[in-house]
Amino acid sequence: MFDAAPLLRDVFGFDAFRPGQEEIAHAVASGENVLAIMPTGGGKSLCFQLPALMRDGVTVVISPLIALMRDQVRGLQEAGVAAGALTSGNTVEETEAVWAALEEGRLKLLYMAPERLASGAAMGMLRRIGVNLIAVDEAHCVSQWGHDFRPDYLRIGELRRALGVPLAAFTATADAETRAEIVEKLFDGVEPCFFLRGFDRPNIHLAFAVKDSPRRQILDFAGGRRGQAGIVYCGTRAKTEVLAQALREDGHSACHYHGGMEAEDRRIVEARFAREDGLIVVATVAFGMGIDKPDIRWVAHADLPKSIEAYYQEIGRAGRDGGPAETLTLYGPDDIRLRRNQIDEGLAPPERRAADHARLNALLGLAEALTCRRQTLLGYFGETDVTCGRCDLCDNPVELFDATTPVRMALSAILRTEEWFGAGHLTDILLGNMTDKVRERGHDLLPTYGVGITFSKAQWQAIFRQMMGHDLVRPDPGRHGALRMTEAALPILRGEAAIELRKDTVRAAARRPAVKAMVGEEDAPLLSALKAKRRALAEAARVPAYVIFPDRTLIEMAEKRPATLDQMARIGGVGARKLERYGAMFLEVVNGAAEMLHPARRRLAGRDTAATYDRLLAVQASLMRGPDGIDKPLSCSAAQLARVAQMRADDRNAVQQALGDRRWERFGAAFLDVLGQSD
Incomplete structure (x- = not known):
């Protein structure tokens, strides 16, 4: 009998479930394998926290965000639930308390980042503590087609098999392709109990605007909501700090948050955001604010997100209490160029990069939508029955x-x-x-x-x-x-x-001035591909990227597009050693195929003697069967041709010695003519 009402009321303080929660929690508590797609702010965490209290043993929760784990653990502990997290952000005392609770058998929920599953010790510990259920938050991270792929999520299926326990996976953003991969990777292709609870958040107002003095646009947006808690997402760490300072100077209570900060400084920001009213946090999207704060009234993007899935998750931080919330996303040509470059500079295979370009196209479709944005957004996730009235295009239709x-x-x-x-x-x-x-x-x-x-x-x-x-x-x-x-x-x-x-x-x-880019628009994708090759080589050699080639060298390659090693040798920064080591690989990026040269010829690339070598090779081809074309075929080795190419016409004896008698008789006079033309 599924009677969660006492726990729901006494522990979590709710008189009733939100729509969709009860049947999901029932399936999880009953030991079914579950995949639940629920809108951000729809109450996913309750769907595994409540069953964890109804089942014996420990529930392990796999989550990618330290901030989210800390926030949920804090909330559970305040509700009297024995919960803990093992994260890199823990203090020594926090980690010792978690281990003590595990050893004493008191802990009901253990939160972990997926990266910890790489440790054999972690797997042994999970076997020993009596795990009875695995809950996976942000399950889309297992999909290589998703917007936030985390390779360590691939170990979760192995963990489920090793422990032999049910698994409940939750996400707010998963299209059909991503859902199929979640089923394959986490459930070995066996369909779990599937719940799709829709994506609409009707309380959130959607708006986009083309960048036009973006700092002022953000300040104006925040100024119109003074005293309300909000998040501003930025594309770079530096921008979070600059924009947070600008907001403070404009009279707001604001702080920044990014992955380059010390762990203690991040904890302070998390605690302030959870505790203070009206605080604005300016954060990088990569480390997003995974905090379940119910009264965030607005979310602004100072830079374009990387996909519709990322956008949906990030705006979903607002209005979790069901009250009205507002969003603003700024975008411009530079954002789009940056996102394209990030895709092209990645090390993903071509089919994945093509899919990422298609996802970015979908986000552009939302930014440049002709009519209701909510219809465009929810249509991406397969919902067609949409009522809006809560977006900028419904407020003011465009021409x-x-x-x-x-x-x-x-x-x-x-x-x-x-x-x-x-x-x-x-x-x-x-x-x-x-x-x-x-x-x-x-x-x-x-x-x-x-x-x-x-x-x-x-x-x-x-x-x-x-x-x-x-x-x-x-x-x-x-x-x-x-x-x-x-x-x-x-x-x-x-x-x-x-x-x-x-x-x-x-x-x-027509009114906006163009921003000067590193290279012209036509050469930017090639520059990105060259950077991707440089990055792969640098990571393999464990050296900084500039050690392979500096940016200015790659820019010149992208603009001049050398077709041969000789042309590559004339690119600034490509010396003889680097030409020998990397030239062919970067030529292959530029031209789609490497130039096939004998190593002896490749070592001459870029030198004057390279042209001499090529002429000697042509003369040899014409005389291979003798002047009349009827003699037995005869040729020189590439090493012999390379030695001759570096000689002078008056080095007759040296040339004869390098060729030997038979080859001297066949090619000697013609080779000396070539050397004479080169002097």
Whole structure:
């Protein structure tokens, strides 16, 4: 008989379950394997904490966020539940107290980070303490297609098999692909009891805005909610500190939080945020604030998140008490470029990077949505029956325009250049800009050359961005960011469908000055690929990345695109030793294939003698069967050719000695002619 009412009331202080909680908690308490998809703030933790008290033994909770674990343990302890966490953020006293409670058999819930499962000692300890249930929070981290993959989550399935106990997995963000991988990795492909409780948080107001003096935009947003608790997410540690200081100077109570801080300093911020009213925490998204504070009234993103899943989780920190909450997400071309670069510079396989680009396209689709944002957001997770009235686009609908003609122009340019170029070069074609690249490739002869002069370069960039948001085109990691059309683009290209875009985004693009980037837009994906290769080599050698090549060397490679080792040798920072060690590998990144050279020839790359070697090789080929083409084939070794290439024409005896009598007779006179031309 499932009677959780006394525990629900006496321990947790609730008179009734929230929608969906009771049946999930019942399944977990009954020992079923469970996968539950619940909206952020929907009360996932109760669904494993309550069953933990109803079952004998210890429930192990695997969670990726130290802050979240500490917050839940603190709440349980205050409710009189014996709970503890083993984390790197513990004090010595906290860890000793957890071990003592385990040894005495008092502990009911033990929180651990997945990284601890890598230790054989941890596995032995879990076997010994009488674990009766495993609960996995943020279960999407097991999926390599998810937005926050943690490789240590892959050990959880092994733990379940080793302990022979039921497992309950929870997440707020998992599309069909991610759910399938969770089932495969955590449940060995056997379908668990599955609960999908929807993703809508109707109390949260959604809003996006293009960056325009972003610090002032954040200060204005916070100023309109003065005295309310809020979180500002930033893309870098440095920005969290600068923005927190700006908020304090503007009269707010604010502090920063990021992974570079000392553990004690992070604990202080966590404690302040849990305790103080009206505190603003400015945090990095990578270390997000995993704190179950119910009265956070607003969340702002100073930088674009990396995916819809990440966005949904981060805004879900607000309004957990069911009261009204507001959000604001700022974005701009630089954010999108940064996120693209992060994908391309990663070490994931091409299919994963392609999937990540598609996920980023989906987030752009939300940022550049034409109508209700809630419909776009929930539609991504498969929900179609949506009622809104709580987003900026429902408050103030945007003006649209028929963009079928410019979009067809862009798609035609992509098609006629065989999907080998990015938005920068395509824009030059559409605007009729006679760049060196346009001239060299004959793209000034295309029918699309110069047809798009009614829009500026910045406006074309905005159009391409909205095309990505509609998932008409995607960057191809295998072609260094070249845009490739999706199936959705074909009806528009063929004139079978029309498309509308937002006029405000295109209009605003004409007013915003372009930000100077390290390289041009067309070369940025290649630079990212070169950085990814450098990172892999640096990690393998356990040296800083700049030891392989500094940024300025990779920038020159991206801009000049050397096709041979000789051209690579002329790149600044590529000396003879590095050319020998790394040249072929970086050439393969630039050109898609390594230049096949004999090691003897490769050592001459970049020197004047390299050209001499190549001419000697050509002469040898013409005389291989003698001057009349009827003699027995004869050739020199690569090492012999390399030695001769470094000689002078008046070194007749040395050349003869290097070749030997037979080869001297066949090639000697012709080789001396080549050496004479080189002097």
